[in-house]
Amino acid sequence: MNFDEIIDRRGTNSSKWDKMQAYGGVSPEDGIAMWIADMDFRAADVLQEAVQGLLKTANYGYFASDAKASEAAAWWMKTRHGWEVDPATMTSTLGLGHAIALLLETFTDPGDEVIIFTPVYHEFTAKIEALERVVHEAPLVIRDGIYHMDFDALEAGLTGRETAMLISSPHNPAGRIWTKAELQRLAALCDRHDLLMIADEIHHDLVYPGQSFTPFLLAAPEAAARTFVLTAASKTFNIAGTRQATVTIPDAGLRKRFRHALHVHQTQPNLFGVELTAAAYSPRGAAWVDELVAYLAGNSRLFLDGVNRISGVTAMPMQSTFLAWVDFAGTGMEMEEVLRRVHEDARLVPSVGGFGTGDETFLRFNIGTARPQVEEAVSRLQDAFADLQ
Ligand SMILES: Cc1ncc(COP(=O)(O)O)c(C=O)c1O
Structure with missing residues (x-):
């Protein structure tokens, strides 16, 4: 290429x-x-061919299922990230922004505080505020030139009104990759304060040589019952315009509530998003x-x-x-x-x-x-x- x-x-x-x-x-x-x-x-090319394949059908009617995207995503998580995920725990959304908004809407209440590590992707704040939740900033500190989480300051500053934490892992901006130990500390903190964890891992594939990324649930499997993991082929393969993302929810009860919320809004995925995601998550x-x-x-x-x-x-x-x-x-x-x-x-x-x-x-x-x-x-x-x- x-x-x-x-x-x-x-x-x-x-x-x-x-x-x-x-x-x-x-x-x-x-x-x-x-x-x-x-x-x-x-x-x-593998994406171009997937689009050509769709063109050949010359029909863009209702499709049967998004299972091929989930199965391909599960294969990708296992082969690229060493993370075993049951595709049955995955749900498609129309991008990560959509997933974040719907998760906040479904699992938090107006006035709840949501912890984010700033500076961070601006839509985190935008979504929290648009839904009348409250941004609880945990400012990152720069040490040795890169960002670090200040766990002590975060814990000391908790108000008791926090119900969720939203992380960008790796971090946008600058691409800091949170270590296994840092993710484990976050998981422990969420456990101590009964917080839901929304782990936005959209940037997990574009990891530079010599660096390695740890998926949140691989670092902290004990946090599965309170965790939502957000992934997509969109940044990796530059297909953000197809609006397809995957939310992995290990807990059956939380998954059911989330799927109900999606269903209410009739937000099924897009045919092109499903096909391109399935094609992208492949050896080619x-x-x-x-x-x-x-x-x-x-x-x-x-x-x-x-x-x-x-x-x-x-x-x-x-x-x-x-x-x-x-x-x-x-x-x-x-x-x-x-x-x-x-x-x-x-x-x-x-x-x-x-x-x-x-x-x-x-x-x-x-x-x-x-x-x-x-x-x-x-x-x-x-x-x-x-x-x-
Ligand atoms: C951390 C992070 N999450 C989500 C998104 C956007 O996701 P989507 O286009 O699927 O809404 C971005 C885009 O830059 C991002 O950096």
């Missing part, structure tokens, strides 16, 4: 490219979109992901090295994901001036704000794109801040 090929997604109804002007004020004519978390690569899909991960690791080295050469700018080391997290605090500039340079001078559109406490001096750059684009972005950033060198 030639990941270096630059695919022009402008004018294709791509959120990242066709909404960049509205979001960041930079024209797609000369700008580079580095915000929304999808990638600019051509889909894997795995080979493609191995190539992709090696490529992303190269992008990450290039981006982090280049950005770290700018005086006062520090990029957090990445263990996974294509979401680089860059701190401009050392420039001494107001964020308004940083953004003016990034938008107007460098013509780049990263993600800004919404990640919660700790995001104030950071911008998130999506490096899931062809390397020449990453090189161009680095060079533009270096030029935009050249007076600081």
Whole structure:
């Protein structure tokens, strides 16, 4: 697969490219979109063939079941992550955002506090607040350049109104992979305070060489009765537009309640999501992901090295994901001036704000794109801040 090929997604109804002007004020004519978390690569052949297979049927009526997606997902969890899951405990949703919202709605009440580790994927806060639950922030601390959970501060700050914890594992932004020991401490904390655990593992496949990811339920099988694990092929294979995710709920009672809530809303999965997920979670899909991960690791080295050469700018080391997290605090500039340079001078559109406490001096750059684009972005950033060198 030639990941270096630059695919022009402008004018294709791509959120990242066709909404960049509205979001960041930079024209797609000369700008580079580095915000929304999808990638600019051509889909894997195995996915293209799955779509062709559907085209041949020339019929898009009701389909019998999503079992093939669950079975393929269970195979993937076992072969890629060493995690044995019974496909009967899996349920399809229309993406992870959908799953998170429905889980919160079903298993927590208005006014309940939901613990999240900030800065984190902005939709966590958005969903909690939209449902009139309360965000309980557990700010991450930076040690040795990377994020750590402050377990003592978290436990000391509990109000007793918390009913759930929502984690991004690996963590978006910056791709920190929580260790087995950290996940076990979280499980113990949830047990002590009777919290439900929603483990969002959407980024679990894009793990860099030398790093290893531990699924929450592999680290803490004793937490199964209070845990919901969210996974999808969407980030890994860049099929977020097909809106398919998997919620694994080991506890039969919780699973029944969740399925009832889905049923009430008639939210069955999408035919294309089921077919593409089933095709992706395969040996051919795995080979493609191995190539992709090696490529992303190269992008990450290039981006982090280049950005770290700018005086006062520090990029957090990445263990996974294509979401680089860059701190401009050392420039001494107001964020308004940083953004003016990034938008107007460098013509780049990263993600800004919404990640919660700790995001104030950071911008998130999506490096899931062809390397020449990453090189161009680095060079533009270096030029935009050249007076600081
Ligand atoms: C941690 C995390 N969860 C969920 C999502 C989005 O999932 P979906 O598109 O399936 O709603 C993202 C997208 O960036 C994410 O980073």
